[in-house]
Each structure stands twice: as structure tokens, then as C-alpha cells.
Amino acid sequence: KFEDFEVLFSSEELQSRVAELGREIARDMRDSENVVVVCVLKGAVVFMADLIRHLPMNVTCDFLRLSSYHGGTTSRGNVRFDFDLTQPIAGKDVLIVEDIVDTGLSMSFLLKSLEARNPRTLKICTLLHKPARQKRDVPISYLGFTIPDRFVIGYGLDLEGKYRNLDYIAALK
Numbered sequence: 078k079f080e081d082f083e084v085l086f087s088s089e090e091l092q093s094r095v096a097e098l099g100r101e102i103a104r105d106m107r108d109s110e111n112v113v114v115v116c117v118l119k120g121a122v123v124f125m126a127d128l129i130r131h132l133p134m135n136v137t138c139d140f141l142r143l144s145s146y147h148g149g150t151t152s153r154g155n156v157r158f159d160f161d162l163t164q165p166i167a168g169k170d171v172l173i174v175e176d177i178v179d180t181g182l183s184m185s186f187l188l189k190s191l192e193a194r195n196p197r198t199l200k201i202c203t204l205l206h207k208p209a210r211q212k213r214d215v216p217i218s219y220l221g222f223t224i225p226d227r228f229v230i231g232y233g234l235d236l237e238g239k240y241r242n243l244d245y246i247a248a249l250k
């Protein structure tokens with residue numbers, strides 16, 4: 078229930094960290110002619126919308142969706158594309174924008190899949206990282222916050238489809 082959550086990052090904290098991340102990314106990718114910002118739906122949509130407004134260079138945006146069945150007691154993630162990018166990324170500088178890296182199964186699948194399309198560079202920017210539950214080593218180039226093993230909602234993250242519209246992030250008590 079919503080009452081069981083407490084604020085973990087306020088709107089102000091999120092906004093200032095997102096601006097910092099934008100500055101870092103801009104510094105590293107400013108000279109690139111072909112930046113494609115890839116939003117992993119649905120959770121990253123709020124973060125991505127804020128982040129791209131801190132990028133001064135030309136970027137294009139694209140979207141994909143993954144589904145995963147981390148079923149049963151097995152540690153093997155069964156991840157696949159629910160839907161895919163609309164354009165080729167060969168030769169492009171691709172920045173994957175994700176809400177949270179938890180087990181890392183989704184991002185390790187996605188990295189492998191996009192790597193095979195021969196982008197010029199491929200980097201991950203995630204707002205949150207839960208190292209406690211990590212099963213795959215995922216190279217994260219830009220990280221908002223490391224968090225403990227708690228379930229979080231808000232700022233794009235949902236509980237049964239709800240609470241994505243909160244402008245702060247809350248954690249289960």
C-alpha cells in the first residue's frame with residue numbers, strides 16, 4: 078500500500094542529480110554528431126524526459142521495451158524484446174537510459190543485443206542501482222544513485238502500474 082512507502086529522494090534531489098548527470102554526459106558526448114538516446118520503457122520515461130533537457134547537443138530519441146520472466150528459483154533471466162527500436166544504430170553513439178539496474182539481467186541482455194548491431198559506442202545511464210541483488214556484471218557509465226535492496230516507486234517506477242507520476246522516489250518501509 079502507498080502508506081507503506083517513505084520518501085527516499087525528493088523531487089529537488091532528483092532534479093539536481095539529473096542535471097549533474099546531464100552535464101557529465103554532455104561533457105563526454107558533446108562532439109558526437111550521432112547521439113541516440115534509448116529509453117527503456119516504461120520505467121525510464123520520466124528520467125529520460127528530464128535528462129535530455131540537460132543535453133545541449135543534437136540527439137535523437139528512440140524507445141524499446143523488454144519483458145522478463147525471472148521465474149522460479151533459477152537465476153537465469155529470460156529477457157526478450159517486447160518491442161524494438163525504430164531505427165538502425167550502426168555507427169551511432171548510443172546512450173541507454175534505464176530506471177534501475179537490479180539483477181542486471183535486463184541490461185546484460187540489452188547490451189549484448191545492441192552491441193551486435195555495431196553502434197560506434199554504447200553506454201548505460203541508469204538513475205538507480207541496487208548492487209545487493211546483482212547477478213550480472215553490467216558496465217554503468219552514468220549512475221544517479223546507489224540504493225539498498227528496497228522496493229522503490231515514483232519518478233517512472235511503478236507498483237502494479239501505478240505511481241509512475243510521483244515527482245519523488247519512495248521506498249517500501
Ligand code: 5GP
Binds near residue numbers: 120178184227229
Ligand atoms: P533487472 O533485470 O536489473 O533485475 O530488472 C530491472 C527492472 O526491474 C527495472 O527496469 C524495473 O522495471 C524493475 N525493478 C527492479 N527493481 C525495482 C524496484 O525497486 N521498483 C520498481 N518499481 N521496479 C523495479
